[in-house]
Amino acid sequence: MADWSSYRNRKTMHEQFATLANNLLHRRAFLGQGVRGTGLGLGAMALAVLAQPRLGRAAESLAMHNGPGYAPGHVGPTHMPARAKRVIYLCQSGAPSQIDTFDYKPSLDKLDGQELPESIRGGQRLTGMTSGQNSFPAAKSFVPFRQHGASGQWISDLLPHHAKIADELCIVRSMYTEAINHDPAITLFQTGHQQPGRPSLGAWVSYGLGSESESLPAYVVLLDKNSDPQAQPLYARLWGSAFLPSNHQGVKLRSSGDPVLYLNDPTGAGPEDRRRLLDGIERLNRLRLAEVGDPEIAARIATYEMAYRMQVSVPELTNLSDEPASTWDLYGPDAQVPGTHAANCLLARRLAERGVRFIQVYHRGWDHHGGLPQRHPKIAQEVDQGSAALVQDLKQRGMLDETLVVWGGEFGRTVYRQGGNATNYGRDHHPRCFSIWLAGGGVKGGISYGQTDDWCYNIVDREQYGVHIHDLNATILHLLGIDHRRLSYRYQGLDYRLTGVEEHHPVRAILA
DSSP states (O other), X not given: OOOOGGXXXXXXXXXXXXXXXXXXXXXXXXHHTTTTOHHHHHXXXXXXXXXXXXXXXXXXXXXXXXXXXXXXXXXXXXXXXXSOSEEEEEEEETOOXXXXXXXXXXXXXXXXXXXXXXXXXXXXXXXXXXXXXXXOBBOXXXXXXXXXXXXXXXXXXXXXXXXXXXXXXXXXXXXXXSOOSHHHXXXXXXXXXXXXXXXXXXXXXXXXXXXXXXXXXXXXXXXXXXXXXXXXXXXXXXXXXTTSOGGGSOEEEOSSSSSSTTSSOTTOOOHHHHHHHHHHHHHHHHHHHHHHOOHHHHHHHHHHHHHHHXXXXXXXXXXXXXXXXXXXXXXXXXXXXXXXXXXXXXXXXXXXXXXXXXXXXXXXXXXXXXXXXXXHHHHHHHHHHHHHHHHHHHHHTTOGGGEEEXXXXXXXXXXXXXXXXXXXXXXXXXXXXXXXXXXXXXXXXXXXXXXXXXXXXXXXXXXXXXXXXXXXXXXXXXXXXXXXXXXOEEETTEEEOTTOSSOOOOOGGGBO
C-alpha cells in the first residue's frame, strides 16, 4: 500500500500527479516514488499523462539531448553547431511562376505553342480551373533571362535587382509538394501539414531555441500591403503556435496605426503604475502555477512581461529616422511607405539586429490565372528591390553569414497556358516542380540545385535531387543547429514534429 503521508496537504491526487508531470521528472524518479509501493510510481506516470497531455517526451528529450539545465523555449545548447542565428522568411503567397523568374528554359522556345504530351503530364491531377480545358499548349517565358554575377546565375529580367545578388543566391529549382491548392499548400509550407492545427515553422524555432532578445518576441510577422484582387487570404494560424505554449506564436506588427495594439496604454497609466499592476498579476499567476503546474500559466507570465517591454522597444524599432541616406537609396522609395515589401524588408533587418530569432514577411498577389504577362511584372517590381536590398544590407553589416534568408511561394506554375491566347494567358497551380532561393546562414552562394525537364514540368531525377517541403524545413532547422528528428512535442499522446514521420533529410549539397 502506498504511503501518502507526504501528500496530505495537497488538495487532490489529480494535482499531485499533475505537479509531478509538470516538474518533468525523469522516468526513474516516477518509478522511485514507488519504493514503498511500485504501483504509485507507475500510476503517477499514467495519470500524469492523462492529466497534462501536452507534457511528455518532447521537453524531456530536449533537456536530455541538450544537457542539464536546458529549458525548452530558452536559449541553450543546440543539437549541432549552428551556422545561422536567425531566419528571415520572405513568403511569396500565391506562387510565382518559376518559368518566368528563376528556371531558365531555352528549350521552350522551340516547344512554345505545342501540346503538352500526355507522357510528360502523366495523368496528373488538375485543378478545377483547367480540368475542363481540351488542350494544354506550352507557353515559353514572356520575359528574357540573362546570366549574372561571377557564378553566371540565370535570372529573369523581371527581377533586375536580384541580378545584383546573384552570387549570394542558392537557387533550388527542384522543390515539390503534394498540395495543389493554395490554402493546404501554404499551410503545409508553414506548418508541415496540409490541415490546420499544427505549430508554424517559426513557432517550432522559437520553442527549440528561444529568443536572443529580452525586449522583443522570438517570432515576428510582417504583412505587406496588397490591393491585387486575386491576392490569396492569409490566416493567423499560419504563424500560430497550435499546441505549443502560446508564447511561441508569431507576433504580427501592423503597418498602420500602432505597430502592436494597445502599445500605448488606453487608460493613460504611467510606466510605474503599469509595472505595479503587472507585478501583482505575476504574483497571482505564480501562485496558481505552483498550485496546478499548468505550463500555459508560465507562458502567460512571459507574455505579460514581453508586452511590457515591447511598449518601450517597439517604438524604437519602428522609428526609422536614424537610418542613413544610403539605406533609403538601397531599399528604394517604397521603403518610406509603411507596409510595402521594401519597408518590411528594412524592418526585418532591424528586427534581426535586435535579436529576433524568426522573422516572417508575407507578400501576396502572385496568383495569376489570367493576364500573367501583364500582372507578373507589377508584382515582381513590388518585391524585387526590397528582397535584394535586404541581402545586400545584411552582407555589408556583416550579418549575412549568420542570417538565413528564404524566398519562395507555396508551389509552382504550369508550363501550359490557362485560357487566353499566346499573349494574354494565365498559368495554373503546379506542385511537381518550382523554384525558391536561399541566401546566407550557412548556404552556398552562387549555385543552383536540381533541374527540371525541357518542359519545366517534372524534376530530373527527383529521387536524388527533389526537395520536398519537409526537406527544406529540415535544412532550415539544421542550419539553426537543430536536428529535425529530435525536435518534438507530446500532445494527446503523440510526439509531433514539424517534418512529420516520413524519412526526410537536410539538403547537404547546398550547405557551405
